[in-house]
Amino acid sequence: MFENLTDRLQDIFGKMGRKGKLTEQDVDEVMREVKLAMLEADVNFKVVKDFIKRLKERAIGAEVLQSLSPAQQVVKIVNEELIAMLGEPGKLDYGSRSPAVLMLVGLQGSGKTTTAAKLGLYLRKQGLHPLLVAADVYRPAAVDQLITLGKNLSLPVYHEPPGSNPVAICDNAVRFAKQNGHSVLILDTAGRLHINDEMMDEVAAIRMRVDPTEVLLIADAMTGQDAVRVAEEFNARVPLSGLILTKVDGDARGGAALSIRSVTGIPLKFLSVGEKPDQLEPFYPDRLASRILGMGDMLSLIERAEATFDQKQGEALERKLRAGGFDLEDFLQQLQQIKKMGPLSQILEMIPGMRNLTRNADMAQVDDSQIKRIEAIISSMTIAERRNPAILDASRRRRIAKGSGTTVQEINALLTQFKQMQKMMKQLSAGRMPKMFAGLGR
Numbered sequence: 139m140f141e142n143l144t145d146r147l148q149d150i151f152g153k154m155g156r157k158g159k160l161t162e163q164d165v166d167e168v169m170r171e172v173k174l175a176m177l178e179a180d181v182n183f184k185v186v187k188d189f190i191k192r193l194k195e196r197a198i199g200a201e202v203l204q205s206l207s208p209a210q211q212v213v214k215i216v217n218e219e220l221i222a223m224l225g226e227p228g229k230l231d232y233g234s235r236s237p238a239v240l241m242l243v244g245l246q247g248s249g250k251t252t253t254a255a256k257l258g259l260y261l262r263k264q265g266l267h268p269l270l271v272a273a274d275v276y277r278p279a280a281v282d283q284l285i286t287l288g289k290n291l292s293l294p295v296y297h298e299p300p301g302s303n304p305v306a307i308c309d310n311a312v313r314f315a316k317q318n319g320h321s322v323l324i325l326d327t328a329g330r331l332h333i334n335d336e337m338m339d340e341v342a343a344i345r346m347r348v349d350p351t352e353v354l355l356i357a358d359a360m361t362g363q364d365a366v367r368v369a370e371e372f373n374a375r376v377p378l379s380g381l382i383l384t385k386v387d388g389d390a391r392g393g394a395a396l397s398i399r400s401v402t403g404i405p406l407k408f409l410s411v412g413e414k415p416d417q418l419e420p421f422y423p424d425r426l427a428s429r430i431l432g433m434g435d436m437l438s439l440i441e442r443a444e445a446t447f448d449q450k451q452g453e454a455l456e457r458k459l460r461a462g463g464f465d466l467e468d469f470l471q472q473l474q475q476i477k478k479m480g481p482l483s484q485i486l487e488m489i490p491g492m493r494n495l496t497r498n499a500d501m502a503q504v505d506d507s508q509i510k511r512i513e514a515i516i517s518s519m520t521i522a523e524r525r526n527p528a529i530l531d532a533s534r535r536r537r538i539a540k541g542s543g544t545t546v547q548e549i550n551a552l553l554t555q556f557k558q559m560q561k562m563m564k565q566l567s568a569g570r571m572p573k574m575f576a577g578l579g580r
């Protein structure tokens with residue numbers, strides 16, 4: 139859903155990153171492009187306006203422009219403001235009463251019934267004993283749908299014969315839950331095509347009777363800004379405690395997900411990202427923000443790299459890379475720095491696109507024990523050999539294998555990898571080398 143926006147933002151930030159120092163005009167230009175990208179992603183225009191205003195205030199500060207890595211600072215600010223815009227992490231309120239009652243409301247087809255089942259599964263994994271309640275009595279198929287979902291997931295479903303009154307069903311379900319040790323109820327209510335008095339009256343009546351701890355609007359993200367409008371209208375008539383956005387896996391532009399919290403003030407609690415029962419994710423603004431910015435855990439990686447790497451050493455390396463003079467000696471130094479950052483697999487995971495790069499460079503299997511072996515190999519070389527691997531003939535390779543407790547094959551493999559790496563780095567350093575990549579010494 140956020141792919142287009144992510145691509146756009148990555149383009150914008152990529153361009154900015156290649157500039158090095160930024161002027162106020164540069165930042166202005168970047169903000170203009172971010173604004174367009176957000177609008178194109180269908181984010182509410184007022185939300186975009188406020189967002190850009192806050193970004194500008196922060197990004198044009200001297201602190202950013204004069205910092206060593208202004209582009210990264212700008213990305214960091216965008217990330218922080220995006221998180222602020224998305225609101226707080228979604229937490230369910232179970233209240234102090236048992237059973238807690240979660241009431242799901244929403245328009246027809248928004249995903250209430252499937253979400254009820256997903257939520258039941260989620261809550262059971264949290265160690266709770268949920269009871270699903272079939273309060274949509276208008277279509278017999280609606281009750282059957284919930285029963286079937288419940289059966290498949292071994293979740294108990296409370297239901298009554300066709301024609302029962304939904305308010306009474308919910309009331310009876312609470313009593314049933316108390317008697318049977320269910321700690322939480324999930325009410326699947328009936329949807330309507332449009333918001334109308336009939337639906338609102340029913341929702342209000344159930345709410346009055348069972349006093350739910352949460353009234354959650356299930357909103358279809360595929361409907362774009364309509365979802366935002368529906369949330370506003372619902373909330374005006376029955377106060378909502380939270381939102382669950384469904385069909386976030388669809389190809390809508392994502393603007394609803396981004397603006398709904400800012401426009402309505404109602405917190406997002408879960409995102410439903412598919413039809414399968416386990417495709418319900420608690421809402422974490424920081425995770426969504428970094429997904430949108432397409433940076434994996436880029437920021438924490440930048441922080442870690444900054445904490446570990448010696449700035450001067452990094453700059454010296456960058457110069458070397460650009461001059462094409464990166465040798466095995468530098469490689470060894472970089473490996474030692476990388477080791478300080480933590481397990482290699484973890485570091486690679488955090489770099490978006492890194493897995494592809496490493497695959498291309500045939501180093502997918504580099505793990506920590508291999509780092510140790512590579513270290514041993516390079517340590518067994520003379521300085522001259524490290525500076526100029528071309529002089530490593532067969533007899534030198536045999537000597538090094540013996541010295542490092544490895545094999546000639548391993549040394550051959552390392553040298554091949556190193557050559558590929560050099561080639562890759564030349565390509566990378568043709569553009570401006572981001573500082574952190576210089577530090578990583580790929």
Ligand SMILES: Nc1nc2c(ncn2[C@@H]2O[C@H](COP(=O)(O)OP(=O)(O)OP(=O)(O)O)[C@@H](O)[C@H]2O)c(=O)[nH]1
Nearest residue numbers: 246247248249250251252329384385410411412413
């Ligand atoms: N791709 C995708 N499909 C979903 C998601 N959530 C629900 N659906 C599908 O949307 C359709 C409607 O879901 P329901 O749960 O029946 O919706 P409802 O709100 O209960 O509908 P009514 O009871 O008719 O008001 C079903 O085909 C679901 O499988 C989701 O997150 N992703």
Ligand SMILES: [Mg+2]
Nearest residue numbers: 250251274280
């Ligand atoms: Mg339903």
